[in-house]
Amino acid sequence: MTLEISAVSIFFSILVGTIIAVFRMSKVKPLEWISLAYTEFFRNTPLLVQIFFWYFGSEAVLPKAVNEWLYARDFEFLAGVISLTVYSSAFIAEEIRSGIFSIPKTQLEASRAAGLSFMQAMGYVILPQAFRIIVPPLISQCLNVIKNSSLVMTIGVAELTYMARQIESYTFHGFEAFTVSTLLYIAISLLVSISMNVYEKHFLRTVRY
Numbered sequence: 001m002t003l004e005i006s007a008v009s010i011f012f013s014i015l016v017g018t019i020i021a022v023f024r025m026s027k028v029k030p031l032e033w034i035s036l037a038y039t040e041f042f043r044n045t046p047l048l049v050q051i052f053f054w055y056f057g058s059e060a061v062l063p064k065a066v067n068e069w070l071y072a073r074d075f076e077f078l079a080g081v082i083s084l085t086v087y088s089s090a091f092i093a094e095e096i097r098s099g100i101f102s103i104p105k106t107q108l109e110a111s112r113a114a115g116l117s118f119m120q121a122m123g124y125v126i127l128p129q130a131f132r133i134i135v136p137p138l139i140s141q142c143l144n145v146i147k148n149s150s151l152v153m154t155i156g157v158a159e160l161t162y163m164a165r166q167i168e169s170y171t172f173h174g175f176e177a178f179t180v181s182t183l184l185y186i187a188i189s190l191l192v193s194i195s196m197n198v199y200e201k202h203f204l205r206t207v208r209y
Helices: 002-025 029-043 047-061 064-071 075-101 105-113 118-133 135-155 160-171 174-208
Strands: none
Touching: 002 029, 002 075, 002 118, 002 135, 002 174, 029 075, 047 064, 047 075, 047 135, 064 075, 075 118, 075 135, 105 118, 118 135, 135 160, 135 174, 160 174
């Protein structure tokens, strides 16, 4: 469950974060204001509060049809994914934006002069280079998602920390249960970090050739 909720949240966090970062870079003022408000609100609000907000308050902010769809499925899991996504995407958006800023403005100008629209220039020219630059901080954000997934135990998602707590309650072997869960978190984080570093080196070498 930890791997599943982390993978889904990371995917949507990168997707939403990319959209928010592009909105910040656009010259359309409403999109700039919306993206700025999004990043500032979710970055400066505790994740645990957001988890409780989406779990207990989603009925008040989401359309009735959406709420019915959520409740018809694993609502705790989906509320956890939503909260992790909106929280992490705000940080990832800033990482992507810093990567975009590191690309010379002349590349965007040259792309526009060649006939590409703003979105095409971002998609084909700017973002591929920006993502290559931000691989290290992006790894850190992915690891944060994995570690932050432990907080969804508070709404009943049966992930790693939740199950360790259940084992402690039933057997009174708290030290053993949480030692194993700690080692599993370390193993997952190291595996992700090593995999991303190997990909980065291979990608950079391929681009260089």
